[in-house]
Amino acid sequence: MTGQGGGFYVYGFMRASEAPPELDGGVGDPPGVVRPVADGEVAALVTEVEPGAVAPRRNNLLAHAEVLRRAMDHGPVLPMRWGMVIAGEDGVRVQLSRRAQELVQKLDALQDRIEMSVSALYREDVLLREVVAENPAVAAIQRNIRGRPSAATHFDRIRLGELVAQAVQAKRERDGHEILHELESHALAVAPDAPLHERGVLNAAFLVPRDRVAEFDAAVERVSRERAARMQFKLLGPLPPHSFVGTR
Amino acid sequence: MGLFTGLLTLPLAPVRGVAWIAQMVAEQAEMELYDEQRIMRELAELEMAHEAGEIGEDQLNDGVEVLLGRLEAGRQLREGRAQHG
Numbered sequence: 001m002t003g004q005g006g007g008f009y010v011y012g013f014m015r016a017s018e019a020p021p022e023l024d025g026g027v028g029d030p031p032g033v034v035r036p037v038a039d040g041e042v043a044a045l046v047t048e049v050e051p052g053a054v055a056p057r058r059n060n061l062l063a064h065a066e067v068l069r070r071a072m073d074h075g076p077v078l079p080m081r082w083g084m085v086i087a088g089e090d091g092v093r094v095q096l097s098r099r100a101q102e103l104v105q106k107l108d109a110l111q112d113r114i115e116m117s118v119s120a121l122y123r124e125d126v127l128l129r130e131v132v133a134e135n136p137a138v139a140a141i142q143r144n145i146r147g148r149p150s151a152a153t154h155f156d157r158i159r160l161g162e163l164v165a166q167a168v169q170a171k172r173e174r175d176g177h178e179i180l181h182e183l184e185s186h187a188l189a190v191a192p193d194a195p196l197h198e199r200g201v202l203n204a205a206f207l208v209p210r211d212r213v214a215e216f217d218a219a220v221e222r223v224s225r226e227r228a229a230r231m232q233f234k235l236l237g238p239l240p241p242h243s244f245v246g247t248r
Numbered sequence: 249m250g251l252f253t254g255l256l257t258l259p260l261a262p263v264r265g266v267a268w269i270a271q272m273v274a275e276q277a278e279m280e281l282y283d284e285q286r287i288m289r290e291l292a293e294l295e296m297a298h299e300a301g302e303i304g305e306d307q308l309n310d311g312v313e314v315l316l317g318r319l320e321a322g323r324q325l326r327e328g329r330a331q332h333g
Binding site: 056057058060121197199 | 295316
């Protein structure tokens with residue numbers, strides 16, 4: 001680390017006129033104070049930290065996300081990646097002035113838009129039951145394996161694994177597509193990502209106008225209620241629109 | 249706000265694909281181990297495994313520490329390369 005002054009942990013950027021004067025619960029142990037450092041129209045939300053003080057631990061990851069989430073109550077927020085420290089308050093201002101135009105543009109584009117993240121997992125017992133019921137070949141291999149020593153069924157078990165994986169993939173494509181289709185009419189844009197779990201159905205971020213959050217919420221509730229016997233849904237948000245920053 | 253919203257605010261989305269700030273550290277010659285997108289994805293997978301009841305709180309915390317350590321190591325490596333050519 002070079003330069004004078006302490007390190008400044010950066011959470012993200014806001015319009016200077018909207019940035020909250022102070023937030024608690026920042027990174028560090030004990031949790032640091034978050035304040036804006038402004039240059040012209042834009043401000044960075046920062047916590048002053050000792051060099052190396054932001055340990056790579058989960059509490060600091062949570063603090064980063066939580067600060068951004070609370071800052072959103074005050075206006076649009078451009079999130080920074082986790083763990084970025086800039087040397088000295090002047091260093092922060094230099095970054096701000098260098099990026100002023102880009103930051104203002106992106107903040108304007110995010111005006112009154114938030115991100116909602118939706119993911120769903122198949123319930124384990126239901127998934128296995130469906131795969132067996134829908135795929136006679138899986139059931140046949142299962143019967144063949146039963147009661148025989150594992151050395152004798154090595155290749156059967158490999159084949160079984162492949163068939164199950166293929167069957168789950170096919171179901172995921174069908175179900176995931178259906179869910180995306182039902183939800184996307186309530187959003188401005190959708191950013192689907194690969195599921196995060198072997199039982200994952202979908203994992204997608206939606207860009208939603210702030211005044212339609214309740215509508216989107218209701219849509220997710222409906223979609224999840226209809227599928228409650230087969231899947232568990234998780235909805236996160238409103239979040240800063242991480243998945244959409246830089247795309248337009 | 250509806251029933252679901254804000255109920256489960258987990259930390260992992262915030263660090264996905266923030267491409268526009270990527271120039272802040274030199275990004276050339278990404279090594280797979282230190283690839284940030286990949287690390288962030290592994291973090292999200294870890295969180296999901298915890299939610300699915302496959303790993304406990306301690307395992308989750310340890311795993312996060314390892315991954316964030318890799319993130320930092322990767323950044324230092326790239327910074328060092330950027331400074332020393």
